[in-house]
Amino acid sequence: MKRKLLLPERIMLGDGATPFNGVFVVRLNGTLAAEHLYNALSKIQAKHPLLRAGIVQDKTGTPYFTIPEVYHTIPLTIKDRITADDWQEETKAAWASVFDIPNGPLIRMVWLKGDQQSELLLAFHHCMCDGGGGLMLVREILTVLDDPDYDIGIHPTFTTLEDIVPKHILTGTRQVLKAQLKGAFIQGVLTLLSTFISTRNRPTVRRADDYLIHWKLDQQTSTALFQHCTKHAVTVNTALCVAFLRAFKEVRGEKAMNKITCPVDIRKFIPEIKKDVIFSFGLSLELSVNNAPGIPFWERVQLLQAIASQKISKMDPYDFMLPFEHAHGGIKHMQKFLTYGKPVYDLMFSNMGKLDVQDKYQSFEVDTIFSPTVVGPFANPTTIITSTYKGQIDFSFVSNLAVLAHQDALAIKELAMTLLLEDLPVAAPALALSSII
Structure with a gap:
């Protein structure tokens, strides 16, 4: 069984030796059994073909997700939990870890084992899975961890382009011609731009210089923010975008670009991509x-x-996806532009909203789901991801010392929260702050 990588997947795969990893961390209260955790990982791997796959290239260098006849199980590393902040160092290690790309799997787990409280850290290569998929895997793992006999089902094959794009769009003469022309234009522009980008004496961003700033808003402040956004007929996502862009401008001055890029969940536009895919x-x-x-x-x-x-109302997922499938010839130019080109935005920002994960199970309780993190080899790795769990908004702010000084990131965080919360009818919130340098 194999499937050709789509162009965005190839971009995130990169050279196959440079990590581009997403990480979810879940804190649990209660006692866990190792055999139940192994069973949960085995079941999700049996359900999802991509969790059994590696990536191999054909004779032309085109990469394919491929499941070997004998696949490797999802690695589980068990470590003693010493402090409540150990998950941060493990997260940083996961950003820099390199998966066995040809053989797979492109996912692993670390269990920071404590007596009554533990963290489960799920790391995966971004070319295989996004934040929505990562959250779905967390939900399935917790469900089976609590009930080892629970049946989560099986997906027999990979999800292909033909599965998610209607036939009349995928094969229609007008649509194909339009996609071909746009693909050729994309490839031509990137080829031209890459000629102006020099890689001489331009090392890629060092993963050792990555850092994480993590904080939460308490439940009272989070509720007040939700209500204030409703009052002004805006989303929390938009309010946060303005707060962070204004903070970047204030802290960075002329270096600020006043541009934020936000991923939008494609599942909202393509119903064929099921929630458990x-x-x-x-x-x-x-x-x-x-x-x-x-x-x-x-x-x-x-x-x-x-x-x-x-x-958002004008977004067309097929108009976004199909031209890229006619631009595979420009993959090297795209990767060069993204890795060595001058950054064109201040940060990538993603708000995952309220996480649909129950908190109380028979044998354990979910204390916290930390907002996921992702770090890749691109010229600007600065990313802020937020999520809401148990009524609290949680923030993960990731960047690199070569791109954004740690003290500037802290200043941006403080100013953004001040701008966001100063008009709210609640007392100043107590922010739970922790960071990696």
Whole structure:
């Protein structure tokens, strides 16, 4: 069984030797059994073909997800949990770890084992799985961990392009011609741009210089923020975009680009990609805030909300996907541009919203689901991911010392929260802050 990688998957695969990993961390209260955890990993691997696959190239260098006749089980490493912050160092190690790409699997787990509290860390290569897929795997693991006999089902084959794109779009003469022309244009532009990018004395970003800043808003403050956004007819996502862009401008001055890129879950646009199917990429929304002086914060949010809503309403997932499938010839130019080109945005921001994971199970309780993190080899790895669990908004802020000084990142975090919360009818929140340097 094999499937050709789609172009966005190839971009994230890169050279196959450079990590581009996503990490989920879940904190559990209670006593876990190792055999139940092994069983849960075995069941999700049996269900999802991509969790059994490696990536091999054909004679032309085209990569394919391929399941070997005898596949490797999902690795599980068990370590003693010394402190409540051990998960951060394990997360940093997971960012830098390299998967066995040809043989797979492109996923692994670490169990930080404590007496009454543990963390489960699930790491995966981004070319195989996105945040939505990672959350689905977390949900399935917890379900089977609690009930070893639970049947999560089986997906017999890979999800292919033919499975998720309607036939009349995939094969229609007009649609194919349009995709071919756009693909050729994309390839031509990137080929031209790459000629102006020199790789001489331009080392890639060192994973050893990555860092994480993590914090939460308490439940009272989170609720007040939700209510304030509803009052102003805006989303929390848009409010956060404005807060972070304004903070970047204030802290970085002329270095700030006033541009934020937000992944949009492609599952909302393509119903054929089921909620329990692993997929690796989404659509992209680029936004800039109106920085004219004198505009109140929430008015800026409303202005950006109108722009964001209009852009989202015009999104066409097939118009996004199909041209890329006619631009595979430009893959090296794309990777060069993304890895060595001048950054064109301040940060990538993703709000996963309220996480659909139950908290109380028969044998354990989910204490916390930390917002996932992802780090890749691109020129600007700065990423903020938020999620809400048990009524608390959780933040993971990832960057690299070569791109954004740690003290600047802390200043951006503090200013963004001040802008976001200063008009809320609650007392100043206590932020739970932890960081990796």
